[in-house]
Structure formats: structure tokens, C-alpha cells
Amino acid sequence: MSLRGFDAATLVPGAASGPILRLDEPLSFWGGLDSATGTIIDRLHPQAGASVARAVLMMPGGRGSSSGSATLAEALRLGKGPAAILMLERDPIVVVGAMVAAELYGLQCPVVAARRQDWMELAAAASLTLEAGPDGAAIRADP
Amino acid sequence: MALDLSPFDRELLRGAHGRAAAFAMRLLVRFAEAVGARAFIDIEGAHVDGCLYHGRASLDFAERMVELGGKVRAPTTLNVGSVDLIHPELFRGTKEHAEKGARLMRAHVELGCAPTFTCAPYQSAWRPRFGAQIAWGESNAIAFANSVIGARTNRYGDFIDLSCAMTGRAPAYGLHLKENRFARALVEIESFPDDWDSERLAVAVGHTVGRRCGGLIPAIVGLDPEMYEDDLKALGAAAASSGAVALFHVIDRTPEAPNLETACGGLKPDLHLQLTSEGLREAARSLSSAADEAPLGAVSLGTPHFSIDQFARLLPLLDDERLLIDIFVNCSRATLEEVRARGWEDLLKAARVTLVTDTCVYVSALLQAGVGTVMTNSGKCAYYAPSNLRVQVAYGSLAECVASARAGKVVRL
Numbered sequence: 094m095s096l097r098g099f100d101a102a103t104l105v106p107g108a109a110s111g112p113i114l115r116l117d118e119p120l121s122f123w124g125g126l127d128s129a130t131g132t133i134i135d136r137l138h139p140q141a142g143a144s145v146a147r148a149v150l151m152m153p154g155g156r157g158s159s160s161g162s163a164t165l166a167e168a169l170r171l172g173k174g175p176a177a178i179l180m181l182e183r184d185p186i187v188v189v190g191a192m193v194a195a196e197l198y199g200l201q202c203p204v205v206a207a208r209r210q211d212w213m214e215l216a217a218a219a220s221l222t223l224e225a226g227p228d229g230a231a232i233r234a235d236p
Numbered sequence: 237m238a239l240d241l242s243p244f245d246r247e248l249l250r251g252a253h254g255r256a257a258a259f260a261m262r263l264l265v266r267f268a269e270a271v272g273a274r275a276f277i278d279i280e281g282a283h284v285d286g287c288l289y290h291g292r293a294s295l296d297f298a299e300r301m302v303e304l305g306g307k308v309r310a311p312t313t314l315n316v317g318s319v320d321l322i323h324p325e326l327f328r329g330t331k332e333h334a335e336k337g338a339r340l341m342r343a344h345v346e347l348g349c350a351p352t353f354t355c356a357p358y359q360s361a362w363r364p365r366f367g368a369q370i371a372w373g374e375s376n377a378i379a380f381a382n383s384v385i386g387a388r389t390n391r392y393g394d395f396i397d398l399s400c401a402m403t404g405r406a407p408a409y410g411l412h413l414k415e416n417r418f419a420r421a422l423v424e425i426e427s428f429p430d431d432w433d434s435e436r437l438a439v440a441v442g443h444t445v446g447r448r449c450g451g452l453i454p455a456i457v458g459l460d461p462e463m464y465e466d467d468l469k470a471l472g473a474a475a476a477s478s479g480a481v482a483l484f485h486v487i488d489r490t491p492e493a494p495n496l497e498t499a500c501g502g503l504k505p506d507l508h509l510q511l512t513s514e515g516l517r518e519a520a521r522s523l524s525s526a527a528d529e530a531p532l533g534a535v536s537l538g539t540p541h542f543s544i545d546q547f548a549r550l551l552p553l554l555d556d557e558r559l560l561i562d563i564f565v566n567c568s569r570a571t572l573e574e575v576r577a578r579g580w581e582d583l584l585k586a587a588r589v590t591l592v593t594d595t596c597v598y599v600s601a602l603l604q605a606g607v608g609t610v611m612t613n614s615g616k617c618a619y620y621a622p623s624n625l626r627v628q629v630a631y632g633s634l635a636e637c638v639a640s641a642r643a644g645k646v647v648r649l
Contacts (some may be wrong), residue, residue, distance in 0.1 A: 105266065162391070162394035162395050163293055163395065164290070166394075167290070183271070186393065187265075187392075188267060189396055
């Protein structure tokens with residue numbers, strides 16, 4: 094198995110790995126994610142019905158709603174949240190939700206901003222391993 | 237573009253002002269980095285939308301702050317909770333939901349937040365001044381504070397509104413900065429139905445603006461500068477429901493819009509919308525999922541919370557005969573006190589009006605199961621109630637709502 098490394102920026106530190114779930118459209122966690130099951134419940138979302146639980150969630154950006162952090166934190170508390178979140182834009186709602194889960198429950202859900210030029214290659218992998226430290230993040234892609 | 241922390245910010249982070257403030261500041265630093273803020277600013281006040289019980293994580297967060305000995309560092313009001321602590325008998329949800337909801341409300345009060353439990357803190361002694369830097373949650377309150385008062389806040393939500401309150405600091409970005417407050421969309425009202433009252437026009441305009449302006453700040457031309465402040469409240473609430481509007485300008489009425497050029501900062505808008513009578517009628521119609529003449533289960537008024545002026549407009553519409561179905565009116569504790577002081581509570585009760593405080597019909601479990609269709613004069617309630625309460629909704633003017641409560645079915649005037 095060959096592994097490729099990518100540099101990225103740490104938004105919330107931690108280490109995780111998992112299979113990829115790449116969102117085709119932005120998702121609002123509030124009203125769009127069932128925190129009890131980790132299922133996408135926004136019926137208009139192309140991936141409605143998919144589960145984010147323990148996946149490395151690739152979402153280019155958030156949806157700009159000011160709610161959603163609590164839904165993410167609650168999903169993580171229940172073990173139904175993503176293993177890690179990989180973004181292109183820095184979404185404060187996602188960052189705060191993951192931070193709160195880390196502070197309250199000691200649960201790691203690293204949030205990382207990838208470089209735009211790496212996105213398609215990362216998305217082509219079967220699974221990703223992320224290590225996000227204070228000085229930057231590294232992503233390994235499993236083909 | 238690094239974040240520049242002041243000596244005070246560093247004190248907060250290292251715990252010199254307590255562990256709760258340090259926790260809040262850690263969150264704020266990550267948040268500020270994500271939004272690209274370069275510094276923090278002092279805030280004069282906060283409004284925290286953290287009292288609606290949606291799950292354990294929010295309760296754990298508030299109770300952790302209490303355990304850590306936290307107190308807010310800026311005057312802070314609270315948004316609605318899940319239960320009416322003044323009228324607990326109105327709650328029809330589960331015991332567990334009621335208990336957790338009340339615990340969440342109490343935890344926030346222990347942190348030093350004022351027990352206002354209202355989505356309209358601007359209708360109280362807590363109303364901010366023009367130009368005040370504040371950190372507010374609750375979409376309608378945000379829109380009102382920015383637009384109608386000219387105070388400055390971004391759309392703060394889960395955990396972050398409380399974190400700003402616990403530190404007295406907010407990230408300096410977005411609508412805190414003058415250069416980001418200019419209109420980018422021009423919305424011209426070319427014509428509107430002449431049989432409409434000003435509130436219905438405001439709701440239809442707000443609903444349309446929310447849907448069509450995206451993230452652009454609208455400058456609205458063609459509204460009556462003498463319209464009620466409650467109409468501006470309704471406009472903002474509708475726009476912040478159907479869209480993400482945090483600031484709108486009404487030319488010749490709102491404080492940062494004495495004229496179009498000032499509102500736009502001298503720049504040409506990126507978007508130009510022309511609203512007509514026909515489009516506005518369609519917007520108002522789209523807020524109803526129930527047909528005219530449909531049997532009604534209840535009427536809900538006061539989303540956002542009813543003002544004392546709105547009560548004054550409601551009373552003459554009621555007469556000696558009891559209504560056929562209940563009208564619920566959501567208002568704040570402070571407004572309830574004023575209603576009592578004016579001797580209006582007994583009149584309202586006699587007419588079959590139930591006053592709800594601390595919460596709101598559309599986010600709580602106050603209606604009987606299987607209530608059927610609910611009618612409201614609120615664009616916001618009409619937008620959210622079908623999914624929140626799983627009911628059919630009819631939207632109408634205040635007068636239509638009262639006439640419908642009298643007839644027990646959706647009446648159009």
C-alpha cells in the first residue's frame with residue numbers, strides 16, 4: 094500500500110483516520126444532521142440518508158448558519174460524529190463544535206483546512222489519516 | 237494576517253480571570269482564526285440564545301461554565317427557553333424535556349445573565365445604543381439591533397454568544413466594522429397591494445429579501461418612513477428566517493440609511509431587485525400551507541415577542557364575545573408586567589387570549605397534540621412552524637388572525 098502525504102492547516106488539533114465521506118454540497122448541521130444517529134436528514138441534500146459517523150468528512154465549506162455547533166458537539170458526544178473534518182474554507186461553526194466536544198468530553202475530532210490543489214487527489218483516496226498539531230497538519234491518503 | 241491578542245486577551249487565556257473565562261477565550265481564539273479576525277474588541281452587551289434545550293451538549297456546556305465559577309463580564313440578556321417558567325402549566329411536552337429545559341435556563345442565570353427569556357431584548361431596558369458593539373444571538377434580534385438601532389453585531393450562535401459574554405470580547409470582523417455595513421443590494425418596491433396593512437407589507441418584503449438577497453445587505457426603497465417599529469421587527473424576522481439577513485437598511489427610516497448613497501457607501505449595488513404587487517402577494521401566499529376556510533386549532537401571535545404597542549393594537553379588535561379558539565400571545569416577562577399594570581390581562585383572558593412568556597409557541601410544546609392548523613401574523617412563525625410543530629400554517633394580518641379565531645376557521649378580510 095502506498096501512502097502520500099499532504100500538508101494542511103490545523104483548525105482544531107487531533108489525530109484520526111477513517112473512510113471518506115465527501116459532501117457534494119454544503120450541509121447545515123442544524124436541521125441537516127440527526128445527532129442521535131449521525132445521519133444526514135436534510136431531504137434536499139444530495140447525500141441525504143448517508144451517515145457521517147466515524148467518517149473523514151470532506152466538506153469544502155459550511156453553510157453560514159449561526160447554529161450547528163451544538164448539533165456537531167452532540168453528535169460527537171454520542172459517538173455518531175465524524176472522525177475528522179477536512180475543509181477548504183475555515184468554517185467557524187464546525188471549529189467551535191469540534192472544540193467544545195474536545196473540551197467537554199475529551200473527544201478528538203480534528204478539523205483541518207486542506208490546500209485547494211490537493212482536494213481532488215484527497216477525495217480519490219479510500220480513506221485518510223490526519224495528524225493535526227499546533228504547527229500544522231499532515232494528511233495521508235490510502236489509495 | 238495573524239490574530240493580535242491584547243494583554244487583557246492573554247490574561248483571559250491564561251486564566252487570570254477564572255477558568256470559565258479561559259475556556260471561553262480558547263473557543264473565541266479558534267473562532268476568530270476561522271473567520272480571519274485580526275483582533276478582539278470590547279462589547280457593551282451580549283444576548284445569548286442558549287436556553288432552548290436541543291440536547292445534552294448545550295446543557296453540559298452551560299453547567300461546565302457554572303462549575304468553573306464563571307460569571308459574564310458584560311451585561312447579558314437571555315433568549316427564549318423551552319419552557320414558560322411563569323406559566324409552567326402550559327407545557328405539554330415530556331417531564332424530562334421540561335426539567336432539562338428549566339435546568340438550562342437556570343444555569344445561564346447562575347452565570348449572571350438576566351432572566352429576560354425574550355427574543356426581543358430590544359423592547360426592554362436592555363436595548364443597546366446606536367453604534368454599540370455587542371455580541372448577539374437569535375436571528376431576529378441580530379437583524380433588529382443592526383438595522384433598526386444601528387448597534388453592531390455579527391450572527392453569533394451556539395456557544396460563541398455565551399463565550400463573548402463570559403469574556404466581554406468579540407472578534408473584530410464582519411458587521412462590527414463600518415466598512416462591512418454598506419448595502420450591496422438595492423430593493424425597490426415598485427407597487428404593493430393597497431388593501432394591505434403595513435405589517436403584512438413588511439413581512440412580504442422581508443420574506444422576499446431573505447430569499448433573494450443571499451448574503452448581500454439590502455437597501456430597501458419605497459417603504460413608508462412612518463411605519464411602526466413593530467413592522468421593521470417583522471421585516472427583519474421574516475428576512476432572517478427565509479435567508480441569512482443580519483442587517484438591512486430602509487431608506488429614510490433606519491439610522492444608517494438617511495439616503496441611498498449613504499446606505500450604499502457611495503458604491504453601486506451588485507444586485508437590483510424590483511418588487512411588485514403581484515410578487516408580494518405571491519410571497520405572502522407562500523407563507524400559508526393551509527387553505528382559506530380551513531378549520532383552525534389555534535392562533536399564535538408574537539413571534540418575535542409582542543410589544544406593548546402591539547397589545548394596544550390587538551385589544552380594540554377583541555369584543556365582548558369569547559373567541560371560538562385560543563389565541564396565544566408570546567411576550568416577555570417585562571411586557572407581561574406592563575400589560576398587567578395597564579389592567580389588560582383580565583380583558584385578554586376573558587376574550588380567550590393566553591399569554592405565554594419566556595418561550596414561544598413555535599419552539600415549545602404548548603399546543604395540544606393534533607391541534608391541526610395554526611394561524612399567525614408572523615412571517616417567522618409561518619416559516620418555521622410547519623417543520624418545528626408539524627402543523628399546517630395560515631399566515632394573515634393581525635385583523636385576519638382575530639377574525640379567524642372568532643370564526644374557528646381561516647378568514648380573509
